[in-house]
Amino acid sequence: MNTLWGRATSSNVMKVLWLADELAIPYTLREVGGPYGGTDTPEYRAMNPTGLVPTWQESNWSLWESNAILRHLAATHAGGTPFWPPDARRRAEIDRWMDAQQTLLTPAQNVVFLGLVRTAPEARDMAAIRAATARADAAWRILDAQIARSGAYVTGAALSLADICWGVHVHRWFNMDVDRSESPALRRWYERLLALPAYARHCARPLV
Ligand SMILES: N[C@@H](CCC(=O)N[C@@H](CS)C(=O)NCC(=O)O)C(=O)O
Numbered sequence: 001m002n003t004l005w006g007r008a009t010s011s012n013v014m015k016v017l018w019l020a021d022e023l024a025i026p027y028t029l030r031e032v033g034g035p036y037g038g039t040d041t042p043e044y045r046a047m048n049p050t051g052l053v054p055t056w057q058e059s060n061w062s063l064w065e066s067n068a069i070l071r072h073l074a075a076t077h078a079g080g081t082p083f084w085p086p087d088a089r090r091r092a093e094i095d096r097w098m099d100a101q102q103t104l105l106t107p108a109q110n111v112v113f114l115g116l117v118r119t120a121p122e123a124r125d126m127a128a129i130r131a132a133t134a135r136a137d138a139a140w141r142i143l144d145a146q147i148a149r150s151g152a153y154v155t156g157a158a159l160s161l162a163d164i165c166w167g168v169h170v171h172r173w174f175n176m177d178v179d180r181s182e183s184p185a186l187r188r189w190y191e192r193l194l195a196l197p198a199y200a201r202h203c204a205r206p207l208v
Helices: 011-022 042-047 066-076 088-117 126-150 161-174 184-194 197-202
Strands: 002-006 028-031 055-058 061-064
Touching (some): 055 066, 066 088, 126 161
């Protein structure tokens, strides 16, 4: 039996919820992290020494880092191939955008999201939030240009793991009160994602 350890309000957990839904992978959700706690126990740290979520567990084997979990699930379940095709160049292009979500987007967007959504107004560092908004906007402009070139999805005509990695964040981006550049291709892509039942279920939630 599979167990997903995490909380549904986490963007990195949303990635796994979304893909598991697309591929009809069965699992039990064990709520840990954030207000649930439970990530400081020796048992949890033995599975995931970072103490973060998500962790994916298959009987006596477990895996952490959300993007590694996505690759593992796509590689081991029916229907996963279009999300992470075996062709080396196609796979590298998807991996590149997955890495860019972690290294380019998230360090900036996290400051904005945590500052505006999870920090009381009187405690906000607005200078830091404004600077991070500019960096996040630059990352989204890069993706906007990419989607304008590639067509429907991040790396082409088909939904892939790259869309999952950036897609969990675009709902937050369009629903925070921030200065955003015009990004028509990004907006059309977001609307395309909203039409996917698994995205609507797990990712298009009120921001908390
Ligand atoms: N690079 C890691 C980052 C994991 C991470 O930062 N998770 C956040 C939630 S999105 C977390 O665990 N926060 C503390 C908590 O929820 O207790 C991944 O992609 O899995």
